[in-house]
Amino acid sequence: MPIPEMTPAQKYEKFCQTHPQYKKMSMDQICSIMIKEKILNESEIEELKKPLFHFKEEATHSWQPKGYENLGLYIGTSEEKNTQKPTNYVEKPKKYHPQFPKLEITDDGKVNLSAYTLENLQKKYDKNNYDIKTEQKNNITITTVSDKNGQPVFSTTSNKFFGTKYIDFYNGQNRESIILNEKNEITEYETLTNTNGKTTFKRYNIKTNLPESIHETYPNGDRKNTRFDKQTGQIIYQDYWTANGNSAKRYAEYSNGKPYKIGGSDTKTEYPLVDDLEADITAKNKLGLPTTRPSIEENVLKRITYSNVYEILNEYKNKTGRDLTQDINDEIGLSKDTRDKLINHIETLYCKSLAPEESGDYLAQKLFDDIQGLGSGKLSEHVKMIDSRNLKYVLVKYRELTNEKLENTMNNTDRFTTFLTEYLGFYVDIDKIAEDLTPIEGLLTAISDEWGLKERERKALIKQIIDASLNDKAPEIQSRIRRDIESHPEDNHKIEVDIYRAENSNSGDLRNPELKNEKLKTKENKTFSGQIKQGETGDCWLLAGLNSIITKPGMRKELEKLVKIDPKTGDYLVELKGEKKTYRITKTDLNEYTALSTGSEKVNAIEIAMDKFIRDENYNDEEGKIFYIDEDFGTVDDVTIDGNFSKYLWRTLFGYNPNLFDIKIDSSTEDFNNPERVYSMSLKAGEFISISNLAKSEKQENYEIISRHAYSIIGSDDENIYLLNPWDSEDKITITRENFKKLDARIELYEIPKN
Numbered sequence: 001m002p003i004p005e006m007t008p009a010q011k012y013e014k015f016c017q018t019h020p021q022y023k024k025m026s027m028d029q030i031c032s033i034m035i036k037e038k039i040l041n042e043s044e045i046e047e048l049k050k051p052l053f054h055f056k057e058e059a060t061h062s063w064q065p066k067g068y069e070n071l072g073l074y075i076g077t078s079e080e081k082n083t084q085k086p087t088n089y090v091e092k093p094k095k096y097h098p099q100f101p102k103l104e105i106t107d108d109g110k111v112n113l114s115a116y117t118l119e120n121l122q123k124k125y126d127k128n129n130y131d132i133k134t135e136q137k138n139n140i141t142i143t144t145v146s147d148k149n150g151q152p153v154f155s156t157t158s159n160k161f162f163g164t165k166y167i168d169f170y171n172g173q174n175r176e177s178i179i180l181n182e183k184n185e186i187t188e189y190e191t192l193t194n195t196n197g198k199t200t201f202k203r204y205n206i207k208t209n210l211p212e213s214i215h216e217t218y219p220n221g222d223r224k225n226t227r228f229d230k231q232t233g234q235i236i237y238q239d240y241w242t243a244n245g246n247s248a249k250r251y252a253e254y255s256n257g258k259p260y261k262i263g264g265s266d267t268k269t270e271y272p273l274v275d276d277l278e279a280d281i282t283a284k285n286k287l288g289l290p291t292t293r294p295s296i297e298e299n300v301l302k303r304i305t306y307s308n309v310y311e312i313l314n315e316y317k318n319k320t321g322r323d324l325t326q327d328i329n330d331e332i333g334l335s336k337d338t339r340d341k342l343i344n345h346i347e348t349l350y351c352k353s354l355a356p357e358e359s360g361d362y363l364a365q366k367l368f369d370d371i372q373g374l375g376s377g378k379l380s381e382h383v384k385m386i387d388s389r390n391l392k393y394v395l396v397k398y399r400e401l402t403n404e405k406l407e408n409t410m411n412n413t414d415r416f417t418t419f420l421t422e423y424l425g426f427y428v429d430i431d432k433i434a435e436d437l438t439p440i441e442g443l444l445t446a447i448s449d450e451w452g453l454k455e456r457e458r459k460a461l462i463k464q465i466i467d468a469s470l471n472d473k474a475p476e477i478q479s480r481i482r483r484d485i486e487s488h489p490e491d492n493h494k495i496e497v498d499i500y501r502a503e504n505s506n507s508g509d510l511r512n513p514e515l516k517n518e519k520l521k522t523k524e525n526k527t528f529s530g531q532i533k534q535g536e537t538g539d540c541w542l543l544a545g546l547n548s549i550i551t552k553p554g555m556r557k558e559l560e561k562l563v564k565i566d567p568k569t570g571d572y573l574v575e576l577k578g579e580k581k582t583y584r585i586t587k588t589d590l591n592e593y594t595a596l597s598t599g600s601e602k603v604n605a606i607e608i609a610m611d612k613f614i615r616d617e618n619y620n621d622e623e624g625k626i627f628y629i630d631e632d633f634g635t636v637d638d639v640t641i642d643g644n645f646s647k648y649l650w651r652t653l654f655g656y657n658p659n660l661f662d663i664k665i666d667s668s669t670e671d672f673n674n675p676e677r678v679y680s681m682s683l684k685a686g687e688f689i690s691i692s693n694l695a696k697s698e699k700q701e702n703y704e705i706i707s708r709h710a711y712s713i714i715g716s717d718d719e720n721i722y723l724l725n726p727w728d729s730e731d732k733i734t735i736t737r738e739n740f741k742k743l744d745a746r747i748e749l750y751e752i753p754k755n
Contacts, residue, residue, distance in 0.1 A: 008044040015039060020096045099209075100178060100189070102169055110184045116156050116167065118143060125154075188212070205230050239264070256302040260312065271315045273303050278320060281327050292333035300328075300342045309349040344381045351385045360393020364443075367394070368401045371446045379453075383461050388471045392503040395496065398443040406440055444492040444499070462492065469499045476513045477502070480592070488619075497618045500639045508537055508642030510611050515595035526565065528556060531599030532729040538642035541680070542610060543597055543726035544710035545646030548678035551714040551724070555678055558752055562653055563602050572605035576613055578655040583609040599729070606653075611641050613652065646680035646710055650750040665747045667740050672716040676752065679713035681723070681745040694742060695723070695735040703733055705743060713747070 006014070015034055016022070022030055034040040097103040097111070104112040114120065121132055125145050130153070134143045139161040145154040157166040163182035168175055173194040181187050190203045197219035203212045210233035214226045221243025229236050239251035250264035260273035280296035304312055316324045325343045328334070334342075347366070351359045363385055370379040386394055441449070447461050466485060470478045481502045488494040501509060509515075515536040525531065528550045534543050549555040562575045572585040585605040590596075593611070596604045618639060665679075672679055683691070683705065695703040705711070711733070712724040721740050723733040735743075 008040060011039055011044070017094065017096075020098055020101065097186075100176075100186075103167065103178060111167070111178070111180055111186065113165070113184055116143070121145060121154075208233065253308070255305050255308060256298070258303060260303055260308055271312065271319075273299065273308075273312055274315045274319055276303075277312075277316060277324065281331060283333075290333065292331055296328075296334070297338070297342070301345055304346060304349065306349050306353055309346060310353045313346070313350065340378070340381070344378070347381070348385055351390065354390075356389040357393045359390040361397050363390060364394045364397035364401060367443060368398060371450055372402070372405065379447075379450075380457075380461065383447075383464050386465055386468045388468055388473075388503075391465070391469050392500065395443055395500065398446070399440065402440050402442075402446070442493065442496045444496045448492045462495070466495070466499060469502045473502060474512075474514060477509075477511075480511055491619075494619045497615065497639065500618075501615070508640030510535075510537055510539070510593045510595045510607060510641060512537075513594050517595060517598055525600045526602060527600065528559065528563075528602050529600050530724075530729050532603055532726055533598045534726040535595045535597050537595050537640075539597075539607060539610075539644075540710040540726050541644045541646050541682075542607060542641065542649050543603070543729075544680045544712045544724070545649040545678070546603055546606065547712035547724045547726060547729050548646065548680055548714065549650075551712070552675055552678055554675045555752065558654065563605055572602070574605050574609035576609065576652050578652045579613065581613060581616075583612050585609060597726070607641070610649065610652065614639070614641060645682075645748060647748045647750055650678065654750075654752050665749060667721065667745075667747065668737050670716070672713050672721060678750050680710050680748045681713055681743075682710045683707035684744055684746050691743060694739040695733050697731045697733045699728075699731045705735075 012030070012034070016030065022033065025033075031040065031045050035042070035045070094115075095105050095107070095112075097105050104115040106112045118132065118134055121143065125132060129148060131146045131148070131150075132143070133146075134141065139159055141158045141160075143156045144152055146152050151172070152168075152170045154170065155166075155168045157168070159165070165180040165184070167178045167180070169177075175190075175192040177190040177192070178186055179188040179190070186206050188203060188206055190201065192202075193200050199217045201215040201217075203214075204210065205212050208231065210230070211228050212230055213228065216224045216226075218224075223241045223243075225237075225239050225241075226235060227237040228234060234257045235254045237251070237253050239248035241247075242249055245265070247265045249266050251262070252259040253261040255273070258272070261269065261271055263269035276295065276299050280293040280299060283291050283293045285291040313324055316322075320327075325346055328339055328342050328346075331339065351363060354362060363382060366382045367379065370377075370382060444462055444465065447453075447458055447465075450458060453461075466482075470481060473481070481498055484498045484501075485495050517535045528546075530547070530550060532543055532547060534540055546559075549559050562577060564573045564575075565571070566573060566584075570587065573582055574585060575582045585608050589608050590601065590604060593604070593608050596607050684707075690704040690706045692702055692704050695705055697703045710726070712726070712729075713721060714724055714732075715722045716737075720734050720736055723735065725731065725733060
């Protein structure tokens with residue numbers, strides 16, 4: 001029986017399916033191509049464009065034009081049954097991925113996963129010739145289509161936990177895999193080929209169409225692995241393994257397509273890049289005179305990278321006994337601009353490769369040499385290497401270095417001043433001379449005083465440091481810190497304090513919007529109450545100190561005298577009697593300070609006043625005592641409201657009497673009900689620990705007491721001592737005197753001085 005000739009519509013459909021690259025063209029454009037290819041002639045084109053065939057009203061069908069009127073085609077699918085198809089009927093053309101012709105896609109270019117459901121696969125693959133099965137393993141679903149010989153031809157794998165999907169096409173022992181994300185977008189693809197027993201597995205980056213990795217396994221079991229840079233496609237690593245080896249027999253790490261490190265179990269580790277750099281610098285010209293090889297720029301700028309800079313510098317020093325940057329700086333065969341470019345490249349990468357603290361120490365020393373000593377003339381370049389990771393360490397280390405210089409100056413002038421005193425016949429103050437010669441100053445102050453720079457250059461450098469401190473902060477924090485800085489633009493010591501606060505904004509700043517607390521669903525409480533709940537900052541010492549006062553009527557009465565409300569404005573006036581200062585706390589302050597405790601606006605007013613006072617105290621500290629970082633707390637000591645002792649609050653509010661602090665208290669006999677005394681406690685442990693099974697509360701039968709946290713001691717009886725935790729001041733904690741002794745707690749005591 002002769003094969004019936006295809007209709008023009010069928011020819012058109014087949015051409016579209018087999019030429020997906022033309023899918024965006026109009027019908028006229030496609031027809032023109034088909035005429036050139038002699039697939040259709042002019043008369044067939046005319047037939048193709050005839051008007052749609054119309055069924056009679058009573059005909060049973062489901063065909064709808066769907067916007068293809070100009071094609072002269074009815075659009076439908078082969079699954080629609082019990083319908084008399086018109087002669088010019090074609091199925092709606094399926095779309096295929098231009099890079100993966102077997103892969104169906106939707107109109108928006110995403111993989112059409114509905115085409116690979118079990119139901120549709122059963123329609124596509126004849127059950128007489130193929131077996132289809134689905135397996136479910138935890139979060140993974142695998143559907144496989146195999147031929148009658150049991151060889152897979154197609155499979156899909158879905159991992160619900162990770163949201164990834166694999167689609168695999170098989171051709172004998174070869175396989176092509178497409179990896180999809182949760183949005184059904186292709187992220188990677190892989191190929192597996194087997195040639196004469198050698199298996200090669202390649203993974204590709206879909207964006208660049210370049211291989212990311214190649215794994216090769218040989219018939220004897222040996223294997224080779226190669227990795228490539230995702231962006232450039234250059235090789236970055238390669239290793240060789242024997243079949244039974246527990247480590248790589250040989251490996252090579254690459255930069256700019258060339259090996260910089262070679263090693264493995266059967267070879268000594270070598271550094272070809274170090275050899276090249278040494279040869280670059282020690283080169284000689286035809287006359288035997290020192291010169292520099294032209295390859296030095298490529299070897300430094302392209303082959304020294306973030307990944308290998310630390311190792312290359314160390315190996316260069318181990319081999320030559322010299323510092324690479326110093327060798328480059330001393331190289332007369334290079335222009336100054338080239339030397340600066342090479343050294344800046346190395347130092348920038350080196351700083352980024354180090355841990356923040358190490359990077360800060362390294363940069364601080366460079367900056368100190370630039371400003372205080374002969375330096376390298378690279379102050380601007382070194383400032384550019386400061387970022388939000390290392391800034392706080394730079395500032396701290398720089399101050400330590402100036403302090404060390406002061407001590408050295410004092411030691412060196414000791415003998416001279418003794419001689420001078422004897423010679424002049426009157427006492428010469430060594431401390432005064434040393435401080436005049438070498439003041440303790442922070443980095444910003446030092447830059448501001450650097451007479452070797454023009455004023456605009458100094459301001460530009462200071463601005464760079466400020467910008468670095470705010471780089472990774474939320475916009476609200478950036479605008480607030482900048483506002484603080486703008487209030488004293490010429491006072492660099494204050495600017496330095498603000499930068500410290502910016503560095504610590506994630507944990508210790510009451511104005512940090514990221515630490516915003518939900519307001520209690522009660523009316524504004526303008527009294528002192530026991531409803532206090534600490535926010536996410538570390539001001540437990542302050543709240544515990546207030547709770548101790550609030551629970552003692554006599555003390556509370558004294559506290560009420562210090563926090564008043566302005567009847568005209570509604571502002572709070574908080575008097576810090578011990579410091580002879582009064583702070584006005586406005587509605588704007590209450591709104592801007594988002595990380596306050598909840599429960600009492602009066603308590604909030606004290607929190608804000610103390611925060612303002614801590615900042616003012618640091619502003620006025622001319623010696624710049626801020627030099628200590630407590631990494632366990634994540635704070636810079638004395639700069640924010642984080643981390644302190646309740647006695648600091650009591651001293652500031654009421655006045656300081658040194659005889660009433662640090663008294664040895666015997667918790668087994670002390671009467672914590674004394675109306676004239678207030679107490680707080682914290683564990684002495686240096687690390688964060690919790691102690692269970694010693695206390696209970698009204699809400700928890702087994703209450704944990706944790707270290708690095710302050711508690712109020714609000715009373716006692718013969719057997720028990722009663723505490724409050726500022727995390728929830730309505731939950732009274734009970735602990736026996738015997739168990740309290742086991743805590744080995746630090747107890748703080750305060751008694752209002754008698755007038």
